[in-house]
Amino acid sequence: MVESDGASRVARRPRILVFSTNNISDPGIDLAGSQHLHYSPAVSTITVPCSSGIQPTWVAYALEHGFDGVFLAIDGDECAYLPDCNQRSSRVAARAQEMVKEKGIEAQRIRMSAICSVCSEAFVKHMEEFSAVLGELGPTGERVP
Amino acid sequence: MTTDHEPSDSTTVAGESGEPRRRIGVYVCHCGGNISDYVDVAAVRDAVAGDAEVVHVETTLFACSDATQNDMIEMIESQHLDGLVVASCSPKLHVPTFRAVSRRAGLNPFEYTQVNIREQCSWVHSDDRAGATAKAIGLVRAGIAKTAHSVPLEPITVETTPSALVVGAGVAGMRAATGLADLGLRVYLIERAATLGGWVDRWGPMYPNGADGHQLIERLREQVATRDAITVVTNAELVAKSGNFGNYDVDVRVMSDPPTTQRFRVGSIVVATGFDTYQPEVGEYGYGIDGVVTLAEFKELVDATPGPLRVGGRPVRTVTYIYCVGSRQPDGHQYCSRYCCAATVHASITVADHDADVAQYHLYRDIRTYGKLELLYQESRRRGSVYMKFPDDTPPAVRRDDAGHLVVRTTDTLTEGMAVDIPTDLVVLVTGMVPRENHDLTSLLKLPVGGDGFYNEIHPKLRPVETVVDGVLIAGTCQGPKNSFESVASGLAAVAQSGATLLKGVAELDPLVVNVDQDRCTWCGACQEVCPYGAIDRIVCDGREVATVNALSCKGCGGCAAFCANEAIELLGSTTAQIESMIDGMLEGSARDEELMV
Numbered sequence: 001m002v003e004s005d006g007a008s009r010v011a012r013r014p015r016i017l018v019f020s021t022n023n024i025s026d027p028g029i030d031l032a033g034s035q036h037l038h039y040s041p042a043v044s045t046i047t048v049p050c051s052s053g054i055q056p057t058w059v060a061y062a063l064e065h066g067f068d069g070v071f072l073a074i075d076g077d078e079c080a081y082l083p084d085c086n087q088r089s090s091r092v093a094a095r096a097q098e099m100v101k102e103k104g105i106e107a108q109r110i111r112m113s114a115i116c117s118v119c120s121e122a123f124v125k126h127m128e129e130f131s132a133v134l135g136e137l138g139p140t141g142e143r144v145p
Numbered sequence: 146m147t148t149d150h151e152p153s154d155s156t157t158v159a160g161e162s163g164e165p166r167r168r169i170g171v172y173v174c175h176c177g178g179n180i181s182d183y184v185d186v187a188a189v190r191d192a193v194a195g196d197a198e199v200v201h202v203e204t205t206l207f208a209c210s211d212a213t214q215n216d217m218i219e220m221i222e223s224q225h226l227d228g229l230v231v232a233s234c235s236p237k238l239h240v241p242t243f244r245a246v247s248r249r250a251g252l253n254p255f256e257y258t259q260v261n262i263r264e265q266c267s268w269v270h271s272d273d274r275a276g277a278t279a280k281a282i283g284l285v286r287a288g289i290a291k292t293a294h295s296v297p298l299e300p301i302t303v304e305t306t307p308s309a310l311v312v313g314a315g316v317a318g319m320r321a322a323t324g325l326a327d328l329g330l331r332v333y334l335i336e337r338a339a340t341l342g343g344w345v346d347r348w349g350p351m352y353p354n355g356a357d358g359h360q361l362i363e364r365l366r367e368q369v370a371t372r373d374a375i376t377v378v379t380n381a382e383l384v385a386k387s388g389n390f391g392n393y394d395v396d397v398r399v400m401s402d403p404p405t406t407q408r409f410r411v412g413s414i415v416v417a418t419g420f421d422t423y424q425p426e427v428g429e430y431g432y433g434i435d436g437v438v439t440l441a442e443f444k445e446l447v448d449a450t451p452g453p454l455r456v457g458g459r460p461v462r463t464v465t466y467i468y469c470v471g472s473r474q475p476d477g478h479q480y481c482s483r484y485c486c487a488a489t490v491h492a493s494i495t496v497a498d499h500d501a502d503v504a505q506y507h508l509y510r511d512i513r514t515y516g517k518l519e520l521l522y523q524e525s526r527r528r529g530s531v532y533m534k535f536p537d538d539t540p541p542a543v544r545r546d547d548a549g550h551l552v553v554r555t556t557d558t559l560t561e562g563m564a565v566d567i568p569t570d571l572v573v574l575v576t577g578m579v580p581r582e583n584h585d586l587t588s589l590l591k592l593p594v595g596g597d598g599f600y601n602e603i604h605p606k607l608r609p610v611e612t613v614v615d616g617v618l619i620a621g622t623c624q625g626p627k628n629s630f631e632s633v634a635s636g637l638a639a640v641a642q643s644g645a646t647l648l649k650g651v652a653e654l655d656p657l658v659v660n661v662d663q664d665r666c667t668w669c670g671a672c673q674e675v676c677p678y679g680a681i682d683r684i685v686c687d688g689r690e691v692a693t694v695n696a697l698s699c700k701g702c703g704g705c706a707a708f709c710a711n712e713a714i715e716l717l718g719s720t721t722a723q724i725e726s727m728i729d730g731m732l733e734g735s736a737r738d739e740e741l742m743v
């Protein structure tokens with residue numbers, strides 16, 4: 001973790017880790033690139049096959065090690081693997097929120113939304129809103145030993 | 146060694162600070178300028194050049210070019226690389242390319258990782274070179290970390306049976322059956338009804354060119370009957386399926402007296418079970434009132450009447466059509482049913498052919514006679530049909546007035562929202578398609594169902610007829626609303642896709658499935674319970690009950706892992722070690738605070 005003083009805390013762009021999915025949300029995030037839309041370069045993405053397979057422990061790990069927020073770009077109704085993917089992914093997010101709360105990290109640092117394979121603009125909007133919320137909260141690293 | 150002549154700069158560091166644990170080669174692509182115009186690729190190279198597991202790193206103008214591919218192969222061989230990272234475009238584009246490169250160089254293809262620094266970096270951060278470069282370093286570090294934790298995997302190879310089962314003998318299933326037979330495959334065509342043909346068998350003249358539906362099906366029946374390779378079973382349903390991809394054993398129950406069951410071995414299954422028509426509620430747009438019919442009922446009436454139409458013994462002078470009934474409803478079926486505008490417009494032309502004096506009013510929200518079908522719309526207008534658009538929030542109302550006459554009141558948006566009463570003899574509710582009730586089949590084959598109730602493909606553009614269940618394909622309207630030629634086209638796509646695997650005689654499955662750490666597993670059954678594919682079994686191992694995964698049935702979603710209390714399940718390719726080391730890599734490489742200032 002890089003230390004930051006009070007002044008830069010206000011100005012630093014929040015680091016966001018996005019979990020996306022091979023077949024649905026990652027193509028949507030790729031599309032933002034093909035359309036040359038812009039979002040903060042402090043956003044990075046890890047892709048997995050299905051959002052129901054994201055481990056709550058990974059989310060907690062990211063927040064404990066220096067990410068300021070984690071966004072789950074879930075499959076939604078379009079998941080080709082599981083008809084109840086939405087509920088399962090919500091369960092992942094809820095469990096991750098419980099896990100981090102116990103460690104004194106705000107639950108708002110974990111967000112979830114379905115991102116479809118053409119949802120580029122929605123994704124960019126989510127990143128803008130989430131960055132703003134995380135900017136208010138300040139860096140996670142400061143609160144965790 | 147570091148050289149700095151653009152665009153192919155390379156650094157080879159071998160065993161400087163002790164022997165590296167892994168020997169990974171990294172290629173950072175300029176993509177012409179698509180990446181290097183916005184990301185300092187040389188800085189990315191230099192940043193990771195000293196990493197412990199990186200033996201070789203270079204920038205390249207085009208990673209996908211033949212020349213670079215050959216360089217990679219040479220490098221893998223001469224440096225004995227055991228991992229490859231290519232940082233270029235989206236994995237959707239070149240994963241097969243670089244897996245093949247690895248294979249040719251004798252490197253296991255699953256020891257290669259694609260890092261997306263174009264769609265998810267240079268193109269979205271073209272306004273911020275420092276930020277984009279810092280992020281690219283993080284992404285490449287994550288790719289190196291993932292590769293460092295990768296293990297060699299072999300695709301799962303299975304021998305396949307050269308035969309296919311087609312479920313449902315509508316136009317899509319029948320055409321798929323003849324297509325499969327013509328590829329030299331054995332075909333079992335099963336149909337729930339007593340005869341083949343589905344909905345098209347009921348129709349007379351159809352759009353686009355007026356060909357008679359019943360006659361089309363007659364012709365297809367003949368083509369099915371003359372192919373020895375096709376076995377037709379009617380009054381039949383699929384009742385059991387066992388085995389794995391490439392070799393399914395299917396049980397077909399025939400509703401004869403007494404019922405019998407036949408077993409077939411097939412390599413693929415084409416599901417072509419079709420649709421149902423939307424059935425309006427009584428009272429919905431006056432449905433239930435005498436003289437108010439659905440499009441399907443109307444079509445059958447028109448097809449059965451050679452001359453002028455009559456209802457209740459009286460000639461029909463006026464027909465009023467109400468569009469989008471049961472389709473595009475905010476809280477019901479939200480989708481467009483696609484076939485209905487054209488079918489209605491076509492039927493209205495047939496009506497005018499039989500009786501030029503009938504007045505026809507089309508009350509619509511939007512008309513979608515896409516592509517060449519637009520010509521039908523124009524022709525119907527030429528033939529006197531009147532089109533009136535009503536607002537979304539004020540649908541037409543149908544009633545019988547005191548004198549017993551059928552009247553439709555509509556709001557015409559094109560005359561400033563004036564309310565218009567249309568006395569009419571017949572009201573046609575232009576009803577759409579709904580998914581056919583097929584609960585048993587859906588759960589038997591584990592078919593994925595979308596939010597609208599139709600079956601889901603893997604990818605709407607690139608893999609439109611495959612499902613996540615290997616070897617189970619979907620064709621025709623069971624996948625969503627289609628007209629007959631679109632249904633046939635998807636039937637033939639399923640033929641091509643079946644042929645592509647079954648004619649080779651062997652199929653390869655992706656080995657990225659879940660893995661159970663049996664030392665950690667204490668068998669609670671949670672994983673088995675949440676797996677809809679039946680991929681998890683209980684076995685006894687050294688006297689303990691533990692879970693085991695059938696790699697042929699596992700789809701690799703990883704959904705079960707989230708339910709394992711002991712963290713005993715991992716998805717290969719996305720293991721906890723890989724993901725956590727990727728997170729570390731991203732943070733280590735990511736921008737320092739000052740580079741992230743707004």
Ligand SMILES: Cc1cc2nc3c(=O)[nH]c(=O)nc-3n(C[C@H](O)[C@H](O)[C@H](O)COP(=O)(O)OP(=O)(O)OC[C@H]3O[C@@H](n4cnc5c(N)ncnc54)[C@H](O)[C@@H]3O)c2cc1C
Pocket residue numbers: 312313314315316317318335336337338341342343344345348350351352353381382383417418419420421422440441442444484488491581583586620621622623627628629630632
């Ligand atoms: C009123 C109306 C007018 C139309 N007009 C036109 C037109 O003019 N031009 C045009 O191109 N298209 C038209 N269409 C669309 C056309 O009818 C469809 O595109 C076509 O029928 C789709 O064929 P299919 O094989 O997908 O499905 P279907 O025709 O529904 O056939 C599916 C078959 O599967 C069988 N089946 C279902 N479940 C099972 C099971 N579990 N086991 C075994 N068998 C099963 C069914 O019995 C059926 O025989 C019209 C549709 C309607 C409703």
